[in-house]
Structure formats: structure tokens, C-alpha cells
Amino acid sequence: MSGKSGRRIASIKEIAKLANCSIATVSNALNNKGRISEEVSKKIHRICRKHGYTPNSAGRMLRRSQSETIGLLYYPSCAALFRNAYYAQIMEAIEMSLEAASYDVLFSGSKFHEWKHTPPRFVRQNKVDGVILLGDFPKKAVMAAETFGLPLILIDNHHPGTRVDSITTNGYQAIKDTVQHLVEQGHERLAFLAYAGDGYNASQRQKGFEDAVQDHGLSAKDNQAYRDFVDDEEALALVQRLLASRRPPTAVIAVNDTLAVYLLTKLQNLGLEVPKDLGLAGFDNDPFSRTTHPPITTVRVDTKELGQSGTEILLKRIADPDRAQVNVQVAAELIARESTTGLEVPQVLESVV
Amino acid sequence: MSGKSGRRIASIKEIAKLANCSIATVSNALNNKGRISEEVSKKIHRICRKHGYTPNSAGRMLRRSQSETIGLLYYPSCAALFRNAYYAQIMEAIEMSLEAASYDVLFSGSKFHEWKHTPPRFVRQNKVDGVILLGDFPKKAVMAAETFGLPLILIDNHHPGTRVDSITTNGYQAIKDTVQHLVEQGHERLAFLAYAGDGYNASQRQKGFEDAVQDHGLSAKDNQAYRDFVDDEEALALVQRLLASRRPPTAVIAVNDTLAVYLLTKLQNLGLEVPKDLGLAGFDNDPFSRTTHPPITTVRVDTKELGQSGTEILLKRIADPDRAQVNVQVAAELIARESTTGLEVPQVLESVV
DNA sequence: CTGAAAGCGCTTACAG
């Protein structure tokens, strides 16, 4: 019944009374500060445990001017990221790391245009000690966030011009691996597809694609990257145009699995066979990519590492604001599946990073 | 440049100085309390806006002993729910409603066994004014939560024995609709499948199944509900046993889409054809259920309504703790797809609720 | 080793 005896204790005063000492001593004991006799300290801890007492955060926040809370900001919106299993995994890792560090996580659904000119409410109210930026924030959003005057971390995104810590996946190398795999399967004409609006990650992947094309001595003309569509429908139309061209691609690399799954489903409805008529690869190892028929070749991103290390970087920044800027890259692993192999049993290739 | 001029204002004192008045007047103006001259009030608001000032939450919390923050608790774990698009949608709706009401959302990754005997940290610290319970909490967890002494709401779950407000989907009627649809397709032998551990929702759906079987005058022996498996693998084994029996089911209703998708994928790998050899229906309208081949018949849950109304109920409870207990049921809609119809173009049936 | 006192930023009776 520990922690349940009677009503919850409201304040340090009551503990002090029960322990027959001053509130200063209770505070010191609980924070392991100052010189306190073993005996008194033990008694205080025992009483607190018995009554399930934890210092009121408002009082502590006010005095210490820190909240032990981290704010989470999304781009383009919380809604968009919640729908995505990929980000959900990152958020899960963030949550676990912060929980372990005794920090709470505060959500904000506020969108960039809302804090373009004035920081989000939880920042103005001093409710958070630092902010995690999750999603494909454009540079000016990151610059706006810098004016918060709070420690920041960009998770799964990066902007070379800013002074913000970041952690990203090495998409450059991963797409190189994807191209190599496709070449090994006999492909010579590839297309890389990314939305026009996509930021850092898409650019890295595109660069990996282009460099790999060059490395393998493939024709630049027959192996192009396309960034001139804004949504899935336009992407589909683009692929259809490409397939109808004189020298159509034999495989398509989509910037992520959401797009890859969409293309697969739609192309199949149009009578196309994957991988026979067209190879298809994605990125993220979204759960979806496994359940399609055939399963889709993809790249496994270490979402746990992104969330966990990202959180640690932020906490270090909070502890030491003058610390040197940190930008981490995490390796990713190609997962070859039937959408490019045509084999019944998926063949897993280790990345060469 | 509003809200950006110079460093952020730290306190009400500075505003008072700028406005040439006392902090009491600033506070009253900002909270629209007491009698204040139009002129002074306007000046104060203008200055606050100019400097992007919002009252420090710690000071306000301490004084008012309320936090304008709601805590979110998951079952079985935050990890489990984050992976599920269905819960993500509910969380999105919760977030939006609370944002609109100027409440923040605090996450906790803490699991039930951690707050079995002592409330989660954010409760002990008085960081939240109320708690949302999201997921399939067992009754004793809800009872433990009742000891927090805080307003609670169960979203997508219900426990008849408790005094906790709740909002759930009418799964009873929805499964009745599913059975009706299957009967219309000519099925006479159905199986309903739910995990052994599942709580309220599964029981409601099971009851809907059993009542529908009776309503349609189907053989109880050939139309059974199964609750004797704990994971997807055991469920698959069960279905295989059923299919090998003397009078095998011609269609299976899975308690949710996660299970339905799993069964579809695995059964197809074993050479079975859906819906030719076996009809298959799920629940939740998970995005997955649309991308499988064939798409899976399911039930669309109004996740937005669950999250939004659930939040509103909680806020009303906070405003009036003595309010009568509220338990809401939301209608759900059957979505017939090829996994039970065999048609190329999915046929959408309206529910009869 | 322990405690009295100040003060973090706010709101709210109360006095004027």
C-alpha cells in the first residue's frame, strides 16, 4: 500500500512536519545537497516514499527556472507525422530516452506559420527547456526556431547554414547501395523520384543516386532524378510518361515507402507487373512495404538510434549551451525484397557503410 | 517583426514598468478581470503583443494550482500505440482539440506496472489537470488511475464497474453489420477471432457477432467466436485448424485490421485465395487494409470524433468535477471491399445505426 | 549538520 496511505501529500511543509525538520532540510535531502546526517536523510526519504511525495513541479520550476520538460514541434504538422509509422517510431524512441532522463515530453500541434513571428505558446510560457524539431522543416523555420533562445535539435533533418545540432540518416550511401543492388540485378535504366518540396533527405538521396549512376558508368540520360511533382498522383503520371517513352526505366527508386507503396498499388491496377515489368524500391522500411504483394525493396532507417541519440544530444546541449555544434549521421541498411529481386524468399543484403 | 523586438520579456514586472502601472493591473488586464480602464488595458495588451509576452506558466501554475496541461497514458505502452495508425489518428484529434482549448499535452511512456502502486511522475508533480487513458486498460489499471484524484477519461475503452467517463465505438452494431454483409454474400459459416487478452471492444464485437448469428438463424456450432489465442501466430494456426476441419468457415472476421492483414498475407503465402477460398473482414479501417491485395473489408471508426469528444468530456469534467458520469458511444460504418465481395470496384455500404 | 529567510512569477482578496 506504499504511496496510497491517505490523500496525496501536497507540499514539502507537510513532509517537514512529519520528519520534524525544516523544509530546507527536506529539500536538501531530496536533492542530495548539502551536509545532512544519514539518519535524517533516510527518515525523510522514507516518509516521502510512504506518502508518494514528489516535489511540486511548479514550485521547482519557478525557483530553478527550468521545467524538466522538452517540447516537440512538427513539420508540416503533427497530423502529418502521426499518420506516418516512420515518425511514430522516432517519437517512441524520443519518449523512452526522455522518460529515462526524467524529462517529460510536451506536444504542440502548432504549425510553422503559427510560430513564424512569435514562438509557440509552450516556449513563451517557459514550459520547456529545449525543443525537438521533427520533420522536414525548411531553413527559415529552423532560423525562426533559433530565435526562441532555447536549445534545439533537428532530428532526421539538417540545414548546413544553421547553428543547430542535428542527427540524420546517411541516405546518400543508402541510395548508392540501392543503385548497386539494382545494377547487380541487371538494370541499366533507373529513375529516382522525390517530391518537389522535399528537403535535405531527398537531396542527399538524389545526390547518392546521381553519384552512383556515374560510378557505375551508366548513361546520365537514361538514369535521371525527377523532382518535378508535388503529390502522389503527379508522381504516378510521371512514371506513366516515363514508361511510355522510347527508353523507359526498368526500375524506379522512390524517395520513401509511402510513395513506393502508392506507385505499386496503382501500377498494378493498371496491369503492370512488379518486378517483371518494372523494379521498384523505396526508403524507410515502413511496415507497409512488407505487406504489399510483392514486398518492396527498401532501406531500413535506424529510427531508434535517431530518436535516442537525438535526445541525448539535446540534453547535452541543455547542460552545456556553449558546447560545439554537433551533426551526426547514422548508417542505414538496404533490404532487398521481391519488388526488385523477383525471388520468393527475400534476400537481405548488409550495407557496406 | 512583432514579438521579435529585442530579447524575450521575462516577467510581468517588466511589462508593468513599460506600461507605467502595477503588476496587479497587468495581470487583471491580461485575464480580463476586475475593472480596468479601456485605455490602460489596451496599452498593456499592445505592449505584451509587441514583446511576445505570455505569462510564465510556472508562476501561474503555482498560484492557481492548475497547469493547463493534460497527461496522456497508454496501455499497454506508448510504443505499442505509436506503431498503430489507428491510435495515431485518435492522438491527432486529441492534440487538435486540446490545442484549441489552450491546453498542452504531456506524454508519459510509463507503463501500468510502473504506476500500479504510485501515480506516474507527472501526476505526483502536479503537472497535469487531467488524464486521458488511451488503449485497452484492464479494469484494475482504471481503478488505480481513479486514485490519482484527477479527472479522467477513457478513450476507446470502457469499464462498466468504474466511475470514469468514457467514449467508445459501437462495435456491437458494426460487427452485426459485417455479419449481415457476409450473409448477403452467401456465407453461412463464419468465425470471429479476437485475442484472449482483449478487453471491452473485443467483447462488444464478439457479442455483436453472436447476436447476429442468432438473428440470422445461423448454426451456432458452425459460427463460433474464438478467443483462445494470444498472438498473430497462434491465430494463424487456429485458422489453419478451422480450415482443415469438417465444416470449415467460409469467412473470418478478425477483431482488427492488424490481425486481418497478417492473416491475409500469411494465408496467401500458403496458397489460399481471398475471397475465393475464404472471405476476410477486419476492423478499424487501418490504412494497411486498403493497400493489401485484395483490399480488406473493414469498419471505419470515427477516430476524430473519439479524440475530439473525448477531450471535450474531460475538459467539462475538469470544469465541474461533480458532473454526472458520461459514457458515449459513437457509430461506425462498414466498408465492404474485395476481400469479401470479390468485385473489382469496392462497394461501400452505409451502416444502419 | 540544520534552519530562517529571501525570492522565483504570478493571482487575488483587500484597501483606497
Next chain:
DNA sequence: CTGAAAGCGCTTACAG
């Protein structure tokens, strides 16, 4: 209509 003062629960120099 406005302001001085108390006090929410804590931590932290400082005195003893």
C-alpha cells in the same frame, strides 16, 4: 479604477 501585499511550493545562499 488602481496598487500594495500576501502567498502558492520550492531552492539556495547564509547564519548558526
